[in-house]
Amino acid sequence: DPAIIYDLGGKFDKSFNEAAFNGAKKWAEETGGTFKELEMQSEAQREQALRQLAESGANPIVMTGFAFGDTLNTVAPDFPDTKFAIIDMVVEQPNVKSVVFTEHEGSYLVGMMAALASKTGTVGFIGGMDIPLIRRFGCGYAEGVKAVNPDATVVLNMTGTTPAAWNDPVKGAELAKAQKSQGADVIYAAAGGTGIGVLQAAADEGILSIGVDSNQNHLHPGKVLTSMTKRVDNAVYNAFNDGEAMTAGLTVMDLKADGVGYAMDDNNAALVTDEMKAKVEEAAAKIKSGELKVHDYMSDNTCPAATF
């Protein structure tokens, strides 16, 4: 059986981990297969979780989150016959598949959307743990905003410096309220479970929010502008489908490959005008064709559009 390990924040974070869960669920529903799953409770458990699943014969084993990288590097060689897949991190081992996403591209599109929807000219970004990966979200977003409105202000906040930042809705809500008081009327949350608090506070305060990873538009219908979808579900689904035959190596899921995007559905149809959509689609096409290149924070740890 395949297996999946969710990172801190948990399977039901309505965001990153839940997207992974949805992919696994889809696979199970389609194939009728069963899979094992584990949720992390603390940093120190990672190795035991990995080993325990591998010992139990699970194959392949998918894990969500960069934080598994170091552990996987030491565990994978002990189980040469087991296939591993890790999301958001590159681990170079003969039996590991690494899946990374071009979050800056998706964030660029929702940044444009935010700038188009904003009336105040100020928009917000609330990141989870302050790491280069999340800055990649923030940087792409800021670039998208500036592309539409070069005078716009982007208020950037990070929730914390430890994995606890993925699961702190109280702090998310307070940061959202603070950003509103600074004039932001659209806030993009790239913070896992913390985002629940951001979206809730935005809805309570009567401003718009942007979800992340999963399609979160339904959480507060008519109040979530859109969601930057990161198709973790597809990555998990594909890995499960490949089964033991999964090939090792790096897979980049970009806009062109539908790895990232923005979500449109009934819940936000009224918020997004055709004109807005047209502008965003135009940019998307340029990115796919390579005509427009969004800056990747992780390529040089700098961001031309924003300072962190």
Add this chain to the structure above:
Amino acid sequence: MDYATFLQIFDTTLRLATPLLFACLAGLYSERAGVFDIGLEGKMLMAAMASGAVAALSGSVWIGLMAGIVGSLAFALVHGIASITFRGNQLISGVALNFVASGITVLIAQDLFGQGGRTPPLEGGARMLEITLPLAETLRPVPVIGPLYADVISGHPILVYVGLLLVPATWWLLYRTRFGLRLRAVGENPASVDTAGVSVKRLRFSAVLIAGVLCGLAGAYMATGLQAGFGREMTAGRGYIALAALIFAKWRPWHALWACLLFGFFQSLALRPDVMQAVGIKIPGPALDALPYILTVVVLAGLVGKAVPPRAGGEPYVKER
């Protein structure tokens, strides 16, 4: 830092200080009666889970609130039985109940909702709505005072106001009523109460149960007012911060209010590193998080006046050797 930011931080302070205040007052009743209570955290957590779950199931925040109080009371009762009836170690009982609460809340919530120990987000009538105080909008244009009233004082869930009112009420109860006199006496010298013909057990049980109700309010506020639902470990050490505040306040109601507001202020500052940086202070986030604990140690060290706990605190009352 402009006035609006200032107001925003105080607004947050008030919101975050409220659960601390309820728990701190809970500890005050219990410890003033001579029963130490390290289990504030567990009771809050239990109440948060119970109120979040019942509010989600019933759709009514008020039924949820009652459930939160009942959940917290159940733990208070066990603490009472262990430390009053069976004269067990009050500290150990509190520590134990915190563990039980930390685990059992997840077990129950997971069983009820299957969402990893979380309740579904609360909506509509299941949430505690913010109430606007009279004249808030009318007064808003008044310079300085207006925004302060409209943005900071007004616009909180009802429990915030209940918490604030509980401070003078507690003061009055403790220092102006018969019950308060006896409660304070039983924490100082239970034998004096006993020989005066008043039941030590009954007094201590009532104090412990009052603490249960107050922790219930704290937890319910967290799950239905501050946040929209319960999440595992959502009290995040607030019970211990409340304990710290209680020591900081030297077991006095008005001081408790100031201590909780101060610690709430630290918490709200920790949320706003940008503000700290803007005014040129660079305190690492973890240092801000740890500030209440550090301050408490400083107080305990007697550097800021000595904190003398109720004299009979922590000791089970034993008549016969």
Add this chain to the structure above:
Amino acid sequence: MMGAHDTGRQASAAPFAIELKGISKAFGPVQANKDISIQVAKGSIHGIIGENGAGKSTLMSILYGFYKADAGEILINGRPTTIPDSQSAIRAGIGMVFQHFKLVQNFTVLENIILGAEDGPMLATSLGKARKVLADLAREYELDVDPDALVEDLSVGHQQRVEILKALYRQAEILILDEPTGVLTPAEADHLFRILRGLKDQGKTIILITHKLREIMEITDTVSVMRRGQMTATVKTAETNPEQLAELMVGRKVLLHVEKQPANPGRTVLEVENLRVVDEQGVERLKGISLSIRAGEILGIAGVAGNGQSELLEVLGGLTRGTGVVRMNGKTLDLTGRHSDGQSRRADGIAHVPEDRQVLGLIMDFTAWENVAFGYHHAPEYQKNGLLMDNEAIRRDTEAKMATFDVRPPIPTLAAKNFSGGNQQKIVVAREIERNPDLLLVGQPTRGVDIGAIEFIHKQIVALRDAGKAVLLISVELDEIMSLSDRIAVMFDGRIMGERDPATTNERELGLLMAGVSEGAA
């Protein structure tokens, strides 16, 4: 002589204020009260005497509903009354002043008085009323205290007044006082007795527990004697005398006499000059003590409890700090620094039998052998291999000591708490005396110890003296002081009032000194 024989006649007259029938009470294995019956006439002062642990306090606590009797019956004013708790006792008109006061230290006098007797749920009304009543009571009975003072700021005598006022405020008709004078100065005691007489004149009934025969003779109308949980007799005070009471108390003819040769004092072992001790509350407990003890003599210190004797022992034993000069075998002792502790004192040849064996002298949860090493755990003969304690050696030593001192049962592995009080005391005395110290400090050596053990312990102390060692003896029992000491010093209010030769002085003279009446005035 038993009070029960003429019940018939008395009952036809006024009923007794209190009548107890067959009261029994056990604490675990300790039978504190055994089938006790007693009658107290209305409007009288009834004394109860008995040795430590005889069960006096227990009996009164039962009457006050603090403890529950295992068996027996209580009649108040002739009516059978059950007293399950203090509330019922108060309702029955009983008030009690405990040996250890039951006051809330950081409450005011007024708050202490209304506690449990408030009128209605609001404090304001109760406080107002209490203030008035208190003023009346103060006038009536000479019971002045500042109603707004904090109890912790009051002297012991005033705290006692608060306790009495508490009882009177609850309109007690029967007042029980448990050893009220133990902590009082003689002047305060006299004042108390005036108050008690006043109360008696108002028709109140008073039960007074005391150890002091003088007080019994002075103030009571009838007196009951308790011994080992039983009531041995009740007599009219006018028809008895101290000798008879003492005999009833200990169960045989007393005036303990210790066989000893005249002292043969040698060089000076201990010299104390201008020793002062200030306690934690900042009260000066020793106000400049000077004394000296020579080898081969016993210096007895007499005094009412609480006049600084305990502090003297403690500062010499290294438990508390003090100022002044103390020389032991010519060496000046450290009274404030690193070496002002029990270990250093032992190293300097001082052994110490503390006043309270259960709190200081023994670890009750430790075994007998562990207690034998207590304080001497650094002794070389108890060590092995340089690093470890030689538990085997300690156990052997314990067996030897238990044999010499006839400790029963002679089981080294038994926990101290499982020995009787007398045997506990023997363990402590054995441990200290067998060290063959140059100076033995010994406080209340025979408190709560049975007669046989008393004689044995006395012999050991004298034997130590005869071996050329110095002994400082502190005891509240004048008899003990008189019969053991070679010289007697009397302490009052932290000072030494004077020194007497036991051969030429008498109880009266010592009593005056103990009451603070100085030589000139005497």
Add this chain to the structure above:
Amino acid sequence: MMDKLPKWADILLVPLISLLLAALVSALVLLAIGQSPMQALTVMVNGAIVSPYGWGYTLYYATSFIFTGLAVSVAYHAGLFNIGAEGQAQLGGLGVALACLFLPWPHWSLALVGAMVGAALFGAAWAAIPAWLQAKRGSHIVITTIMFNYIAAAVLIYLLVEVLRPAGQMDPASARFPATTSLPQFQDIPGLQSLFLRYAADGTVRLNAEGLPLYQKVPANVTFFLAILACVGVWVMLWHTRLGYMIRAFGKSEKAARYAGISAVKITMTVMLISGALAGLMAINNVMGQSERLLQNSAEGAGFIGIAVALMGRNHPVGVFLAAILFGFLYQGGAALGLETAIPIELRTVVQGLVILFTGALDQMVRMMLGWAFRARRTV
């Protein structure tokens, strides 16, 4: 009021009954959430005892719990309730990390000694301030050690995020320790090694690319033997040295200790330093022996479990050892539950809390129940 129990009943029966009560209540909880207690027990036993892999983990956890249990016990003998073992263990981890990262070690055995010094020093240092406050200022050690747990967490987050995290790494953790500091785990120890061989489905030993046999890797390591030594050491210290004698005397009666010339300040400080050092030494097991780098929250609550272990083991090293094994079982079994069943892993927290409650706070109730039982037997 209460009948005295025979000593053997007090030492054996009371903890046993408490454990049964805790198990009973846990079973009721399981039933209430619609799970089968029997199934849970089976999964736990299978996951934690039956296979070498399982007990490799059980003993790993037990090793940590022995150290923290001893830490709590030693302090308890002096009448001090050290709730700070968690923070002290985290600081111990810092000591281990610094020793392993910044000093060149030629061989693991030397590294072990160095890391032990680091762990003990840092753990003791973290206990020193609460100890000093208790000894000198009378600040309640329970409260101060709780506060110090939180402060420790903050200190570690700061250091891991700002100081120890290698450039380019995203998770807040130190760099990996050099390979020369790697402690032998059970599958590396000759004699134990063959227990951990991996077999293919056909029963043959599995080989790696180089043709060498593959072993199951368990985190239990040589620290386990150190833990046993620590038990013996603590036992000797408490019952066969002057220090232990003074600690126990002080713990039973502070006043009497003063009479005997035992300094409250000295004993409080010494005992808390020892306690902190023992808690710190736990880090050898998890930080050096297992993760081989310093992670955030490395102690994972073992400091708190130490309280349960000490209470359950009656503060005697033998008891602590047995209780630690029991809790190791509970922990590994709990992990198996999380993997194999729908029962959340938090069940083990509940059991842990209940054990503390029944052994530490409701012990009088248990004694009373036993008292009745004894009396009933006598009258029958």
